[in-house]
Amino acid sequence: MDCDKEGKGGTATPIGESDSEIEHEPGEKDVSRQMSKSSLYTTEDEEEDETNNKIELGPQCTLKEQFEKDKDDESLRRWKEQLLGSVDINSVGESLDPDVKILSLEIKSPGRSDIVLPIPEDGNPNSPWFTLKEGSKYSLKFSFQVSNNIVTGLKYTNTVWKTGLKVDSTKQMIGAFSPQSEPYTHEMPEDTTPSGMFARGSYSARTKFLDDDNKCYLEINYTFDIKKEWQAT
Secondary structure, X not given: OOOOOOOOOEEOOOOOOOOOOEEEOOOOOOOOOOOOHHHHOOOHHHHHHHHHOXXXXXXXXOHHHHHHOOOOOHHHHHHHHHHHOOOOHHHHOOOOOOEEEEEEEEEEOOOOOOEEEOOOOOOOOOOOOEEEEOOOEEEEEEEEEEEXXXXXXXXXXXXXXXXXXXXXXXXXXXXXXXXXXXXXXEEOOOEEOOOOOOOXXXXXXXXXXXXXXXXXXXXXXXXXXXXXXXXXX
């Protein structure tokens, strides 16, 4: 596993990854969708796409095994120590599978207080989960914690439907991160809500956080509104 950067507490800094890549596909439509909870789950085409994109990485190693490799090479040992930082190898080194816990989600918009989004255990928040003003700039910020092992290819996906039609699909590669006690934070690029009479109304959406094995750490199925003005706080 090639890793050339260390992820430290605070802003998420991926290890062994280039700058975050984002795919944003506005205007997509899927006429088979219905404006209901059934429209929030993966279609056969999406499942096939995720399967085809799965990367074969070969045998996994625990952190302890990774650390023991080439232990007689002083420069490599120091590099691994720098990479893993304060990770307690004895407490996490026996687990093959990483674990990622999303700790917080919030929407930021210039000139307004952050909208803190509660994360329900069942992945289905009350409707609507939040309301945005049409034509407003906003970004999503989240914090997460990695434990057990290094997570690779962590990515964020979000798909949006309106009146049964798929209108937006976003995918962003976040990176690879080593376990540590301090949470990572990441902020998505700023975006702008659509505006106009046809843009206002209720939307349904599905957000996922996955790794390069397509292991899903959090899936949220929700609705949100776009209105002419911000909600009174």
